[in-house]
Amino acid sequence: MRQGLLAGLVLAALSASGAFAQAPLRIGVMGGFSGVYADVTLGEVEAAQMAVDEVGGKVLGRPIEVLSADHQNKPDIGAAIARKWYDVDGVSMITGIDTSSVALAVRKIAQEKGRIDLNTAAGTVDLTGPACSATGAHWVFDTYALANVTGSALAKAGNDTWYMLTADYAFGHALERDVTAVVTANGGKVVGSVKHPISTQDFSSFLLQAQASKAKIIALANAGGDTVNAIKQANEFGITDSGQHLAALLMFSTDVISLSLPVAQGLMLTEAFYWDLNDETRAWTAKFRKLRDKLPNMNIAGTYSATLHYLKAVQAAGTDEPKAVMAKMRELPVNDMMTKNGKLREDGRLVRDMYLFQVKKPSESKGKDDIYKLIATVPGDQAYRPMKDGNCPLIKN
Template sequence: MKVANVARLMGAVTAGVCLVALGVATMAQAQAPQPLKIGLMAGLSGVYADVAQGQVEAMQLAIEDVGGKVLGRPIEIVSADHQNKPDVAAGLARKWYDDGVKMITGLDTSSVGLAVRKVAQEKGQIDLNVGSATADLTGPACSATGAHWVYDTYALAHVTGSAVVKDGGDTWFFITADYAFGKSMEDETAAVVKGAGGKVVGGVKHPLSTQDFSSYLLQAQGSKAKVIGLANAGMDTVNAIKQANEFGIVKGGQRIAALLIFDSDVQSLGLPVAQGLVLTTPFYWDMNDETRAWTKRFRAKKDKLPNLTIAGVYSATLHYLKAVQAAGTDEPMAVMAKMREMPINDMMTKNGKLREDGRVIRDMYLAQVKSPAESKSKDDIYKILATVPADQAWRPLKDGHCPLIKN
C-alpha cells in the first residue's frame, strides 16, 4: 500500500474515532440528570443587608440535609441582590424562571415580595416568601404556587401589639416606613390597639433607609403617647431606637414598640439600649438542643447569629426539596400539593401546615430582650415570655380575602 493511501486511511480512522467519542460524550451529557435550580433573592445591600446575610448558607444546609440531590438530580443555587427595588426583583425573577429556576425564596421587602409574586403567578412557578411581612401575600395577592413562610404583619401586630396594650400601653403614635410593609404593619397594629380599647393619637411616615429620625421622634415625643410604635425594620429600626435613646424618650416615660426586630438589630443596639423590648418570633437559636445544634452547623458556614429569616429560608427550602422528592417531579402544582399535604417539621417548626391561602401555620413566641445583668454571653439576648398557639397567632382563613378561598 502506498504511503499516501496509508496516511489517508489512518486519517479516516482517526476522524471516525473522534466522531464516535464526540457522540458518546454528547449522549452522556444528554443522559446526565439536569440540576434542579433554586433561587435566593435578598436585599444583600442597603437597609436590610445585615438581616439577609447568611440566607444562602441556610439553603446549603437544607441541600445537605436531603443528601445533596433530589430525584437523582444535583441541586444548584442561584442568588442575587434585589437592591430593595421591585422592578429589579421582577426582572430577575422573570429571567430566572425563564432560565429554569423552579423556586425562589428569601424576598425581604414587601414591595419586592409582591412584585415577584406577580411574576411567579404569570409564569406558573413557585415563590416561597420568607422576608416580606405584608399579610396581602396570603390575602388579595395569594397564589396557588406561592407561600408565606415565617411572619406577617397580622401575627406581629396581634402578638406584640396585644402584649404591649395588655401591659398598659393603650395610647400609640406610629413612626412608619413609607411603603407596603409599613402601611400594613401600622394598619394591623392600630386595629389591635383600638380593638383592645386603646387609642392611636397620631403618626408620621418616613422614607425607606432614613438616617435622621429626629423630626419624627420629636413629633412622637410631643404626642404624649404611651407607646411609640415603629412600623419599620432593619437599619431603620436600629437608627430610630438609637436616636430615641439619645433623646431620652424611654427615660422620659414613653415606651418603644419595635414591631419587627431581628437578632442582629438587638446586637447592633446593644442590651443597654435594647433591653425590655418585646417582640414576636417563630425561632430563637437558644430555645432547645435542636436549635442550638442547627445554629452550630450554620455558624460553621457563616459566623453570625442566625435570625428568623435565615432559619425560615432553611425551613422553606428543606420542605420544598422533600416535596419534590415525594411528588416525583418538579412540576409546580404537583410540588405545591405535596407541600400542603406534608406536615412541616424542622428545627423551628413542629407539625406546621401550609394552608390553602399559602400561610404557614405554626406556633409563635413572645420574647423580650434581656437586660445586661440577665445575659450570660453576647448571644444570650432573649427570654421567651409565652408561646402563642397557631390558632391565635395567625389571621383566620375566612378573613384574608384570598381569591382562592371560597367562603
C-alpha cells in the same frame, strides 16, 4: 433526512444514558443583601445550602444548585431577576425575597409563569390575601402576626395610647394598619402617625413628633437598619426616660446584637425562631456559624425551613412540576428544627408557633448571644389571621 435520523439517535442515546434526568434543580435565593436590610438577610444563601446538603445535594437523581441575587430593595430589579431566573436559568423555586414591595412584584411574575415562590422575609399579609397564589407561600412572619402577638400583649398591659412611626412603603403601611386594628380591638387608640422614607438616617423630626404626642407607646413599623437607627436615636434623645416606651414591631436578633443590650433591654418583640430555644436550634446554629459567623435570625432559619420542605415535597411528588409540588407541600406537615407540625394552608400561609420575647438586661445575660427571655409561645392558629378573613381569591367562604 439523515440529519433528522442522526438527531433522533443522539436524543435517544442521551435519554437512555440519563443525561436529561441529571439536569440540575435550581433554587434562587433573592434578598436585599446590600442596604438597609443587609444585616437581617445575609446568611439566607448559606441556610438554603444547608437544606440542600441535608438531603444529600440531590433530589430525584438531579443535582441541586442554589443561585443568589441582590434585588437592592427595588421592585423592578426583583421582578427582572425573577423573570430571568424562571425564563432563562430554569429556576424552579425562589425564596427569601425580603422587602414587601419587592415580594409583591416577584409574586406577580411567579403567578404569570406558574412557578413557585416561598417568601420567608417579607412582612405584608397581602401575600396570603389579595396577592395569594396557588404556587406561593408565606413562610415565617407577617404583619398580622407581629401586630397580634406584640400589639396584644402591650395593649392588654394597659398601654392604651399609641403613636406610629412607619416606613413609607407597602410593609410599613400594612403593619400600621394591622397594629391599629389590634390596639383598637383591645380598647386602645392610635393617637397619630408619621411616615418616614426607607433608609433614612435622621429620625429626629419623626421622634420629636412622637414624643410630643405623649402616647404611652411609640410603635416602630419599620425594620432592619431603620429600626436600629430609630431606637438608637430615641435613646440619645432620652425619650424612654420620660415614661414613653418603644415597641419594635419587627425586630430581629441581629438587630439586638447591633444595638447592644444596654440600648435594647426591655424591648418586647415577636420572632418565629431563636437560636437558644432548645437543643435542636442550638445544634443547627452551630452548623450555620461554620458557614457564616453571625447569629441567625428568623429570616435565615426560615429560608432553611422553606427550602428543606420544598425539596422533601419534590421527592415525595416525584417531579418538580409546581402544582404537584405545592400539593405535597400542603399535604406533608412541616417538621424541622424551627417548626413542629406546621401546616401550609390553601392561601399559602404556613401556620406555626410564634414567640413573644423580651430583650434581657445586661445583668440577666450569660454571654453576648444570650439576648432573649421567652415571655409566651403563641400557637399558630391564634397568631395568624384566620384564612376566611384574608380575601384570598383562592378561598371560597
